Amino acid sequence: MFLFVIFSLPAGPVTRWGEHRLIRLKDVELEYENGTKAIQGITLSIEDGEFVFLVGPSGSGKSTIIKLLTGELLPTFGRVMINGFSIVNLKDRQIPFMRRTLGVVYQDFRLIEKKTVYDNLSFVMRAVGANPREIKDRIPRILRQLELEDKADCYPPELSGGEQQRVAVARALVNRPSTIIADEPTGNLDPDRSMDLMRLLIKVNQMGTTVLVVTHARELVNRFGKRVVTLDEGLVTHDAVGRYVGGRRYG
Amino acid sequence: MTRWGVTWGAAAMVKHDFVYFFREGLKNMSSHRLMSFTAISMTVGCLLIMGTFTLVAVNAAMNLSTLSNSNEIVAYVNEDWTEQQGRALEEKLLAIPNITAARYITREEALNAYTERNPEEELFQDLDPGIFRDRYALTIENLEQITITVRRVEHTEGIAKVSYYEEMASGIVTVRNVAAIVSAALIGVLFVVSVFIISNTIRLATYDRREEIAIMKIVGATNAFIRWPFVYEGFLMGVIAAGVAFLLQWGLYAAVTGAIADNDTQRLFEILPFARIWLPVLGSFFGTGMLVGIGGSLTAIRRFLDV
């Protein structure tokens, strides 16, 4: 009686817009319910396999763009495409499958407080139907990679900010998504660990994963010579390879 | 297909991970014991009220039908018909719908039965059978249709008159119908009440988990995946409630029927022994408990899934 087999829906892209699995925002505007116009008309393409830094002053709309990419927010105007899914036309039951193509590190981590570090990771693997052997095999490795192996049985509130941040990174990586989106992933890390994390993200990118990193860390951005998109007041003000070009307010 | 070697495109077939879902459900339940205890007790209460009412109704219905011989009507044959002609009517009478048996009684048999029933009344001891008529005792299947059936019998050629306890028959039917309607309504109401209580209890217990559910959704869990532990949690609570309610119902029934038997020395009431009804009681308790539990937990988390 309990051996139900659930046939899940096709996980593939349904509404294609272009050939590649890429990120595209076209004339996107977003106004929050309280009237704040966080995004004021952004058109942006990120190609399959790119590594992009998204920078800009606080309140410029960086986290809002991430919420648009995960389908947590719908644009007030314009279109958002990610990995072949059109966010605006997405049916409710397709949302999980769109989200599984993404690994997201949230600015506030969003870890499940009542689950251990290990279970926070195993949960997302189970949710996509990974088999137990794969789970047992992959989680310790990723924990070791992020220097969290002795924290496996801790609950998130028992961890330091930097440790929680690394758990969030581990969770984003564990399902091997085709796109990684990280909102301030180094915000709570010491300089050495920040460098390590960036190197890890670069390595993941070299394996073919598209990576989008939101950050304020000017030195890191300058060191890697990747594409840098700068936002200010809900608009893209610079989009170039190389250096962190500060907005007016960066003096 | 990503370069990490994971295929997203193919329709994934996900096995139902019963052990995991069940363990999660159990964890949920034990992580808020007071809530679970309240929900279970409430369900036990509702099941007991439903069960008690139904058992009273069942016993009452049984006593009503044994008390009444009113599903028999008497049809008198025309006085000037011969016994042969009268007996020939049987086939016609049996052809009438709702009549299950027809027994021919001659006037002599009727007289004998009458004198036997009234042995003291010497006045009647040497009556002439001529004052009685040949008759049929007809058994009616469905008392509710009795009026129509009687009319049909009356219209049969060779039948002079029909007598039956009209009021008693309709009275029994009314009592039985009212009891059925009232118990159905009460059970319906109690069912809804239990679902509501369980649902609210689980919702309170789930309230601090809406953040967790939101996170599950944001990492790509389907609603079904999130729901399963709650389904098993509701299922478990329903089953526990059913088990407890069954034991209590058993004790209550034994106590009450014992008390009735002690006072009812003349055995006016016939009472169904528990041994004959335990299986349907257990079955319906488990069925209802499970429905209430699962229904309650599903309605409780519905709102939190809209993320």
Ligand SMILES: Nc1ncnc2c1ncn2[C@@H]1O[C@H](COP(=O)(O)OP(=O)(O)OP(=O)(O)O)[C@@H](O)[C@H]1O
């Ligand atoms: N839920 C919300 N409701 C209303 N306004 C919001 C909400 N979230 C953000 N905002 C507003 O939208 C604008 C953009 O916010 P957002 O969080 O995207 O900034 P950010 O670039 O991520 O900033 P930071 O670098 O500080 O994280 C801000 O003015 C903010 O006040």
Ligand SMILES: [Mg+2]
């Ligand atoms: Mg932000």
